[in-house]
Amino acid sequence: MLSQSDFVFTMSNDHIEHFKRKFPKYMDKIYALKKFGNPETIDSEIEDPIGGSIESYEDRFQEIKIEIERILPKLIKHAEKK
Numbered sequence: 001m002l003s004q005s006d007f008v009f010t011m012s013n014d015h016i017e018h019f020k021r022k023f024p025k026y027m028d029k030i031y032a033l034k035k036f037g038n039p040e041t042i043d044s045e046i047e048d049p050i051g052g053s054i055e056s057y058e059d060r061f062q063e064i065k066i067e068i069e070r071i072l073p074k075l076i077k078h079a080e081k082k
Helices: 013-022 024-029 054-081
Strands: 008-010 030-032
Touching (some): 008 013, 013 030
């Protein structure tokens, strides 16, 4: 699956480290969602809501939604070039 992917987005730097250890040859495809197209951002983590309240899950959903809306034009542009 990784070999066929153009991008893999993670919620945290820990996820990136996991990919780096398990799949080092695909590191050029792995991005923290919040850093994609915005590498100077300091806050690159999206807190994992596991074990949290419904509100925590809803907050993470909104955070991820905002980031997807932010990067969508870049992804569309990338797809159009293929």
